Structures are given as structure tokens and as C-alpha cells.
Amino acid sequence: MLLKRTNHPSSGKIMPSMIYMFSARALTYKRRTDICKFRCHQIMPAYSCPRAVVYRFSQRIKMFSRTGVKYAVSRRPLIVVDFDETVTVKDTISILARFSYARNLPTDIPPWSHFTTAYMKDYGRLKSVNSARQITTLEDKTEQLAALKPVELASLDRVSKAGVFARLTKQEIQAGAKEMVQVRDHAQQVLLSNIENVFILSVNWSKDWILGALKPLPFLPSSILSNDLVFDQGISTGQIIPSIVTADDKLKVFRQIQNADAWPYSIYIGDSETDLPCLVNADIGIVFGTSLINTCKQLGIELVDAKKVPSLDIKQDRHTLYHTVDWADIANLLKDTT
Known part of the structure; x- marks a missing residue:
């Protein structure tokens, strides 16, 4: 890491209040005479930076180490992304179950259809009770979405008590996801280019299932906000910790992330009704896929075709909801935020 000082544009004097931090690769095209003979760590020993970032010494420099590399945070937005059917081609809960059943054979656990049937019965009863509601x-x-919480919790409780996901290690779960989960085209590239400011x-x-599916992206567990299995000495007990089960739960966590740091603005990407409150509460919402189109029409929520937008203009587009079925469109929207 090297330090370069630049001339003030008006006075022509070297201003010590401005620094440019560059990676060695970024400096390969710079003339040697333009570079001070100081290592960055001699000036700022706690910092390292993977790309060029400009800062004033007078500003508070915030540090993150979520990806294992400390760096000075630029004015990049918070990006929060749903996982199943947004990043992945299919919902992966049933794939996780299939993986676990294959690992646990022979087993006295009821078939997976037992749990899906019980869930649909609970869901059907709730739907019939609320059928008259406009x-x-x-x-x-x-x-309406918040009312689903008892149904979701009952389902998790049944699966936990049966031990469907017992006797699995974190390594096995991650390896299974990497092998069995199909990620959408261009999704990993978008996530990688924004890895420092993305949460799932x-x-x-x-x-671990999410982490495995996203490999080789360098996500840390702290970047994944979801329910999780309980482990005892590295082996899953089969119990699921139900921390995020409804749209309301998602919104609460999303707001916590928004308020945790001075993000310039927030972007949320999701595909289902569980994502809807987060989508409309983000500065920029990106609706992926087709499952939310009718719901948005019903609620009078306007969607803008992402293909028709060259790039985000946060001053003009704040609180806009975009729609796309292609992560390439998302890459185009976000290209000026990196």
C-alpha cells in the first residue's frame, strides 16, 4: 500500500489533509515520481485498502472487517439481498431436506411430505379465516403476512422435534449446498463486486447452507442473516433457531442494518411477499422475478422496468421500485455504485 499526496486544484499547494490510498495493482500505471516514498502503514498502521479510496483526515474513517480485510469505507450503499429464488433458481429448503434425508438414511424420520402437508393444512386454515378480508x-x-408467524413457527417446531437436520456438520452442509444449489446467472458477479456492503x-x-451455495464468494457468517441450526460439538442437533420467519421479521432486521451505520442509501433485492415491506422501505427496491407483479398491482405499487434504466440516479430515483427477471439488469443498475 502506498500513499500519494495531490496538489490542491486552486492553490497548487500540496494539501496534507487529502490522501489517496491505492493498491499496488492500481498504481502500476502511475509514474514513480508521483508517488511518495512512504508505505501507507507508516501513516495509518491499522488500515489497508483493496481499491482506490479518497478521504480527508478530518473525516471519521469507519472500519469494517466483514470480508476478513480491513478497509476504509467509501460512500457505497447498503445492499441487502434475499436468497431463495432471488439469488437461487429454486427455493432451496426442500433441497436442503433432500440432502439431509440422504445423509441420515436409514432413518425413522417421517417423510418430507409429512411436514409439507402439515404446513399447508395450517396455512389453509389461516387463509379460510381471513378469506373475507379485503x-x-x-x-x-x-x-396479513404477519399473521403467518404461528404457522411458520409451528412448521419449524415440527421439523426441529423430528430431527430432520440432525447429525450434520457445517462442512457437510456447505459442501451439499455448493453441489446441489443452482445460483442464477450473473448473481455471483454482482454480489462479488459489492461484497463489502452486501448482506443476505x-x-x-x-x-451454512447459504454460505455453501454462494461459494467461492468470501462471505462471512456475519453477512448472512437468517435462521440457523443448533450445533453441539460441531454436529447439528436438528433444532432450528427461528429468528427470521415472516416479512415483519425481515423488515425489523433490515431496519437494524440500515441504522447500524451511516449508509448513504439502501438497496433491497427480493422476489416474494416476504420481501415486500423491505422493498418499499428501502431507498431503492429491486423486485426480482414475476411472483410479486400481481401483488404490486393490487396494492397500487408502481414498478419501473429495470431494462429501460441506464443506471441509478439516487437523487432522482429514491424510493423507486424496479422490476427485472435478469441479474444482468441489476448489474447495470448498480454499476455506478461500486
């Missing part, structure tokens, strides 16, 4: 506003929809927010049941 859903015309976002508030109505949010209350999901109602999935295993952090």
Missing part, C-alpha cells in the same frame, strides 16, 4: 393497502398486506437476509433455515 387487501387493498400495503398496511393490509403487512398485517433470508427466511432459510441454515446459514
